[in-house]
Amino acid sequence: MKSIVVLGSNFAGFTSAIQLAKKLKRKREEYKVVVISPTHDFLYVPSLIWVPFGRREVKDIKFDLRSIFQKNNIEFIQKAADRVDPDKNIVYLNDDQEITYDYLVIATGVSMNFDVIDGLRPEDNKIHNIVIPKLAMKTREAFEKLVDDPGPVIVGATQGASCMGAAYEYLFNMDKELRRHKVRDKVKLYWITPEPYLGNFGIDGMPGGEGMLKMFMKLYNIEYIIDASIDRIDEDKIHLKDGTVLPYKMAMLMPPFEGAQVMKDSPKLVDEKGFVETKASYQHVKYDNVFAAGLAVKVTPNFKIEKTPFGVPKTGYPSDVTGKIVAKNIVRLIDGKKKLIEKEWGKIPAICIMDAGHKEVYLLANHLFKPRQFAILLPNIFNDFGKVLLEKYFMWKNRHGYAWLP
Ligand SMILES: Cc1cc2nc3c(=O)[nH]c(=O)nc-3n(C[C@H](O)[C@H](O)[C@H](O)COP(=O)(O)OP(=O)(O)OC[C@H]3O[C@@H](n4cnc5c(N)ncnc54)[C@H](O)[C@@H]3O)c2cc1C
Structure with a gap:
């Protein structure tokens, strides 16, 4: 055999x-x-x-x-x-x-790769992470503490990271949940990213993506820093290589x-x-x-x-x-x-939904990388129903072993 x-x-x-x-x-x-x-x-x-x-x-x-x-x-x-x-x-x-x-x-x-910056490791107890269930649960504990005792929050991705999309989603959900808990006005929210512009997403951007994300940042009152490279992480501060120092009470960074x-x-x-x-x-x-x-x-x-x-x-x-x-x-x-x-x-098509808190954005393109003959960002400003539906569909499809479905 x-x-x-x-x-x-x-x-x-x-x-x-x-x-x-x-x-x-x-x-x-x-x-x-x-x-x-x-x-x-x-x-x-x-x-x-x-x-x-x-x-x-x-x-x-x-x-x-x-x-x-x-x-x-x-x-x-x-x-x-x-x-x-x-x-x-x-x-x-x-x-x-x-x-x-x-x-x-x-x-x-x-x-x-937590070695990219000192202080990034989960056991350093400084920076949170959502890539695996255990760390996502630890992030929940930190979020609950933050709601009781609010302060500045940093969300982003380190130099070398590739999963910026999920970090954007977490950022917008952070804003939404802080509002739901009625403490958003007590939290200064920062987004730091290695991308050269908002909405590059590691795929050289999508038409209208930068403008849309700038609009979200303004709408949600989020300060952002692009092209960010982190130098070191202290107990309550993140130091960027350009000398910027950002205070935080809670931080989540996507590692490489x-x-x-x-x-x-x-x-x-x-x-x-x-x-x-x-x-x-x-x-x-x-x-x-x-x-x-x-x-x-x-x-x-x-x-x-x-x-x-x-x-x-x-x-x-x-x-x-x-x-x-x-x-x-x-x-x-x-x-x-x-x-x-x-x-x-x-050359594989881009089919993705980005949760933006109370909203969502559909990313559709005939190719992940340029050149593309078709690429569009479709916002749904009413809810994040598509993201939920996709989760239900995927779980149903795989639970039944229907792996041939798209
Ligand atoms: C927080 C987060 C949010 C995301 N959001 C989106 C999204 O909205 N949309 C989207 O399209 N993608 C998203 N992604 C990306 C998506 O999750 C990945 O594309 C997908 O999980 C990749 O599947 P995979 O099978 O290659 O790897 P994984 O899903 O990581 O699976 C790896 C498998 O390998 C197994 N394994 C590990 N080590 C060993 C070993 N030593 N021996 C044998 N097996 C091993 C693991 O147990 C697991 O079964 C997100 C990723 C993250 C982290």
Whole structure:
């Protein structure tokens, strides 16, 4: 029996595994799909922005994947992979177990680089973070304290960060929730970002994006600093490299992302940051039986970053798309086809909804990167119903294993 091993079970890994199992149903006697992941839960990561404000509990945005894997004849190993040796086709697990593969899909997401600035680590107890449930819950505790004893708040992203969109969402939700708790007038709210202009989002902007965000900042009375590079973090102050000093009682900063530790420990497959180097087919540049999808993929921007460094955001839609491409391409190789499907990351459509507190903005473009033939920002000024609907749709789709849906 040959095996296709998928590392990771969230957006990209889950989609890949389900699609592989469905497409290879006819070859069930020859091929098995094995998923390796430290958790049996699917987590709808985008809704973590609401956890600090109590709008979502972590249990509301996750579900158990095991029955779906079982239904689709997917073997599930609930363990973390430790490293991969692509010359031997072996994944080593954290208990030293060895799993051999014929094809490998890497969908292990990212790790956070807290070393970019002193004082950024969660254990320093200065700066909060919403990237993982545990830290989002800690951010909730800090928010509750802030409501009781208000003071200045800093929200933003560090130099080298790529997930500015989620930080914008958290910022606007912070404003909304402070108003709801009737303490907004006691809080000076700052936004700091490495972007060269508001609404660059790491994709070189969208038409009208800068103007719209400037309008939101004015409307919500938020002071902002673009091209911001942080020098050091004190107990109650953030020092920027240009000498600006910002006081804070509570702060949330999005750190830079790097590849997951398992990939950093598999140096033959990754760049210096631990991202997997692939072709436009998401096949590894050197190892033909290794593929990557989602956050794990190395993506280089096609535009110049001249001032403060920042990265390209890898959102849910391209993670899902690359998961599907990888599944199709592995099936093609199994079927003896030579030509693989190719879709450069920057040419995947941009489909995203940014929650803006009481409002939301739909980001739609035919390509993530320029040149684009179509790109539009559509505000919904009445509520954030679209964002909620997307969450419900995604949870429903994956809970039922309908991974082929968009
Ligand atoms: C706060 C926040 C808000 C966001 N909001 C949005 C949004 O509004 N819209 C949007 O489109 N995108 C959003 N994103 C991005 C979106 O969450 C990602 O694009 C998506 O999660 C990427 O999926 P992935 O499967 O590549 O990685 P992940 O979802 O991170 O999954 C990684 C998987 O790898 C597993 N794994 C980790 N280490 C190992 C190991 N050693 N061995 C085996 N498995 C391992 C994990 O358990 C997990 O199953 C947001 C991200 C964040 C952090």
